[in-house]
Amino acid sequence: MRKRDKSSYIPTFHFINLGCPKNIVDAQRVADRLEIAGFKEEREASEADLIVLTTCAFIEAAVEESVDEILRIGMSKSERQVFAVLGCLVSREGEKLCDLFSEVDIFLSVKEMPALPEKLAEKNLIEGPNLQALKRQDGLILNKLFTPSHIAYLKISEGCSNNCAYCLIPAIRGPLSSRRKDDILSEACRLGRKGVKELVVIA
Numbered sequence: 001m002r003k004r005d006k007s008s009y010i011p012t013f014h015f016i017n018l019g020c021p022k023n024i025v026d027a028q029r030v031a032d033r034l035e036i037a038g039f040k041e042e043r044e045a046s047e048a049d050l051i052v053l054t055t056c057a058f059i060e061a062a063v064e065e066s067v068d069e070i071l072r073i074g075m076s077k078s079e080r081q082v083f084a085v086l087g088c089l090v091s092r093e094g095e096k097l098c099d100l101f102s103e104v105d106i107f108l109s110v111k112e113m114p115a116l117p118e119k120l121a122e123k124n125l126i127e128g129p130n131l132q133a134l135k136r137q138d139g140l141i142l143n144k145l146f147t148p149s150h151i152a153y154l155k156i157s158e159g160c161s162n163n164c165a166y167c168l169i170p171a172i173r174g175p176l177s178s179r180r181k182d183d184i185l186s187e188a189c190r191l192g193r194k195g196v197k198e199l200v201v202i203a
Contacts, residue, residue, distance in 0.1 A: 011039045011126050014048035016073070017146060018066055019056025021153045021202045022173075023087055024146050027054045030086065030116050031144040037117040038130040041144075045073070049126060050082045052116070055089035058168060063089060074103030082106070082125045086113045091172045110173055145194075152196045156184050157203040 013034050017027045030052065031041065042048040051073055055066035066089045077083055084106045090097060091109040098107060105125055108116060117129045145152055159174040160167070188199055 009127070011049045011129070012042035012047070013039050013050040013052060014042045014045045015052045015054065015146065016045065016069065017054045018069060019054065019058070019062060019088060021200065022155060022158075023054045023056060025153050025155045025202070026087065026110065026113055027052070028144045028146055030113050031146070033114055033117050033134060034129075035144065036130075036133050038133065039117075046076070046078075048081065050084065050120070051077060052084045052086060054087040054113075055085060057088040057092040057172060063092075070101055070104065074101060077103070082120070084108065084116060084120075086110075086116070088172045092168060145196075149195055151198045151200065152191050154184065154188060154191070154199045154201050155179075155203065156201055 013031065015027050015031060017023055034050075035041070039050070045051050053066075053069055053073060055069075056062035057066060070085060073083060082105045083103060085097070085101070085104050086108045087110055090107045091111070094109075097104070106116075106119055106123060108119065112119075117134060118131060120126045121129045121131055147153065157176060157178040159176050160169045161176040163170050191199065
């Protein structure tokens, strides 16, 4: 565990997001949960307690970019920093990544991503996550945007059930699952109240 003075310590995170807009939405959800758990965002990766990389693995070029970024961050991070790799590459390659990248402290698949605060606490990696605050939080969380403040992505479904021979989406993100209309409209309204002027619908 990375220990600090409890009286003044607020753990910090920095996100590096690769891939499509769906990754951005997923990363925003994780960042929201980290902030509810008591973390704050740090603009500089070198200063953050936790570096989070969201990966893409849809095509080989995306896999190569993700691997290159893992290696770059792994070589540059300090001993005190925790490095988490999330998303599509983990869903695609699974446990073999643990043997390939010892510099990574935690791997989470697409479905596991929201549980990052709990996993950090479970593995005793960072002192500070307030899991009780997370338990008290109810409903969708829409505080964090990794887009300019006037624009946001609105994800209306996940996965695909076509199972085309050339496509990895079902294997990475699972079968098609559409959100309820009321949930979509509710999120759109909340984003509007935050000042978002343009919604980009993604699926």
